[in-house]
Amino acid sequence: MSGDAPRAEWAGEEPLVFELSRDYTGGPREVASGVPERPLGDLLPGVRLRAEPPPIPSIAEPVLARHVGRLARRNHHLHHGIYPLGSCTMKYNPVVDEQLAGLPGFADIHPYQDEDDVQGALQVMWELERLLAELTGMARFTLQPAAGAHGEWTGLRMIQAHHASRGDRDRTRVVIPDSAHGTNPASATLAGLEVVTVRSTREGTVDVDDLRSRLDPSVAAIMLTNPNTLGVFERDILEIAEVAHRNGSLLYYDGANLNALVGVARPGDMGFDVVHLNLHKTFSTPHGGGGPGSGPVGVAEALARFLPTPIVERDGDRFRLDRDRPHSIGKVRAHHGNFGMLVRAYAYLRAYGSDIPEVARDAVLNARYLASRLGDLFPPAVPSPCMHELVVSTRGSRAPGLRALDVAKRLLDHGVYAPTTYFPTTVPEALMFEPTETESKRSLDQLADICAGIVAEAERDLAHVQAAPHTTPIRRVDEVAAARHPVLRWTAEP
Amino acid sequence: MPDLSGYRFTSTHEWVRRDGDEATVGITDHAQAELGDVIFLDLPAVGARLEAGARFGAVESVKAASDLYAPVSGTVTAVNEALREAPERVNQSPYGDGWLLRVSGAAEGSVELMDEGAYLARLEE
Numbered sequence: 370m371s372g373d374a375p376r377a378e379w380a381g382e383e384p385l386v387f388e389l390s391r392d393y394t395g396g397p398r399e400v401a402s403g404v405p406e407r408p409l410g411d412l413l414p415g416v417r418l419r420a421e422p423p424p425i426p427s428i429a430e431p432v433l434a435r436h437v438g439r440l441a442r443r444n445h446h447l448h449h450g451i452y453p454l455g456s457c458t459m460k461y462n463p464v465v466d467e468q469l470a471g472l473p474g475f476a477d478i479h480p481y482q483d484e485d486d487v488q489g490a491l492q493v494m495w496e497l498e499r500l501l502a503e504l505t506g507m508a509r510f511t512l513q514p515a516a517g518a519h520g521e522w523t524g525l526r527m528i529q530a531h532h533a534s535r536g537d538r539d540r541t542r543v544v545i546p547d548s549a550h551g552t553n554p555a556s557a558t559l560a561g562l563e564v565v566t567v568r569s570t571r572e573g574t575v576d577v578d579d580l581r582s583r584l585d586p587s588v589a590a591i592m593l594t595n596p597n598t599l600g601v602f603e604r605d606i607l608e609i610a611e612v613a614h615r616n617g618s619l620l621y622y623d624g625a626n627l628n629a630l631v632g633v634a635r636p637g638d639m640g641f642d643v644v645h646l647n648l649h650k651t652f653s654t655p656h657g658g659g660g661p662g663s664g665p666v667g668v669a670e671a672l673a674r675f676l677p678t679p680i681v682e683r684d685g686d687r688f689r690l691d692r693d694r695p696h697s698i699g700k701v702r703a704h705h706g707n708f709g710m711l712v713r714a715y716a717y718l719r720a721y722g723s724d725i726p727e728v729a730r731d732a733v734l735n736a737r738y739l740a741s742r743l744g745d746l747f748p749p750a751v752p753s754p755c756m757h758e759l760v761v762s763t764r765g766s767r768a769p770g771l772r773a774l775d776v777a778k779r780l781l782d783h784g785v786y787a788p789t790t791y792f793p794t795t796v797p798e799a800l801m802f803e804p805t806e807t808e809s810k811r812s813l814d815q816l817a818d819i820c821a822g823i824v825a826e827a828e829r830d831l832a833h834v835q836a837a838p839h840t841t842p843i844r845r846v847d848e849v850a851a852a853r854h855p856v857l858r859w860t861a862e863p
Numbered sequence: 864m865p866d867l868s869g870y871r872f873t874s875t876h877e878w879v880r881r882d883g884d885e886a887t888v889g890i891t892d893h894a895q896a897e898l899g900d901v902i903f904l905d906l907p908a909v910g911a912r913l914e915a916g917a918r919f920g921a922v923e924s925v926k927a928a929s930d931l932y933a934p935v936s937g938t939v940t941a942v943n944e945a946l947r948e949a950p951e952r953v954n955q956s957p958y959g960d961g962w963l964l965r966v967s968g969a970a971e972g973s974v975e976l977m978d979e980g981a982y983l984a985r986l987e988e
Binding site: 797 | 925926
């Protein structure tokens, strides 16, 4: 099949940077420095220096440039095509936000610099905190956490501090739905709390009766995502909040799915007490390939004194770092979090201004349009209408034996990043698509047409789909061997 | 197909086979098929106490990590050490070589234990 021939630009194994030839040493030279070189031992007397220099690769610039270029071509990113990875909100990141974050006044400052020198940076943090508080209905925010799960842990530590401050030290459990993001139980466990699972209904929402039966004085908090991981809005949220608060438990909002609601509905108005946001999702800061992320945490007024220290305060026209916070849970990260991400999110929010609800409306519209196009191919996991993401199952497609993994792998051959697979775990053979608001109708139609083509292909020749991907430099990887016998370090061939 | 007449099944997809006071515990064929290739098992140590209905460990596959719930109460007398090197036995033989634990003083708790027919009927729901 000519359509499945390897693409020329992808062909061949790419060596690691350590393995690249050192033979060619031509190309640009460094500009000679006017500063005289001195031995390191003279400059750092009394310091234990390593006996041998570290094995840093030595490569000519053109060789390295092409190596990086080839890697970039193999990479999938939003400049190549759609990235419908459910629950991750892989929206397009505006270039202007990158440019603003790169301004020397933001990019070249140091966390130990005098506050008077970095007033603009502090102002961005102060204003961003207010924007996030306004969008979520929270009183105050910490901007320190480095990502969502870090934010979850930070939020749970504040919930523990809240209960402890009331002399209530027996709240050792957290109630989490069976469809929750895996980070929720992981963060709870890391915070020293025991996880209790609550069932979902057939509509995909929290079973409120089951929830009631799980509540007792040992429950510190209920962690929810709204809309939940099935992309379904929790309609009973006000009742859930009342049930939680009557039990003395706090309600935690996992903001991973805020893109469905931003500017339209506020977690604070639903009764949530603690909220983490993923700036790298909803607020358009990059996170493919590891980010860095940013997971600010907002709290209701009653919990504000427990926020990590420091936070930015304003005195008249001057901004300062307030470290005098005796009830704070302490620092959760060095300095002030991933500051470059804060600048990007701030720029994004300022650009949208009061139009921010358009983000949520278009995100939901795109997901529902895609759901309408995919509905004939793969049955939806739940009957409820979806919000910003949709979960379907390959079980029940016209091609018996077609699995979610096969569809995901075959999509790679079409230049599409795979949707999230096998999540939530309550849905067999799940595919979770989140197109985000930054895809056009044309792009959604292309994705739906490709999926239809894969189902038709699987009806004719299931084995060919099961052997996908056919065009990527690495074919189907041996996940079992990778998990059981991981090779985590490169070592030189003897 | 092995003879499963002596096996009882939970709605959370574990099985238990009673032999007087002793019992063997594993996960069902349906569970291993849904999980896909098992890569790691987090199991209690010999001497640990199981409480019927309580979490006693976890099974991790290429797709997901899932908690394991005790079908019966009792004390762990043996752990299937072979699974440490060969967790794929859970996929290959969930009712045989892929057993997880042996338990003494096995006692039923509040967990519903179904025979094979009832369990398969439950899966159809």
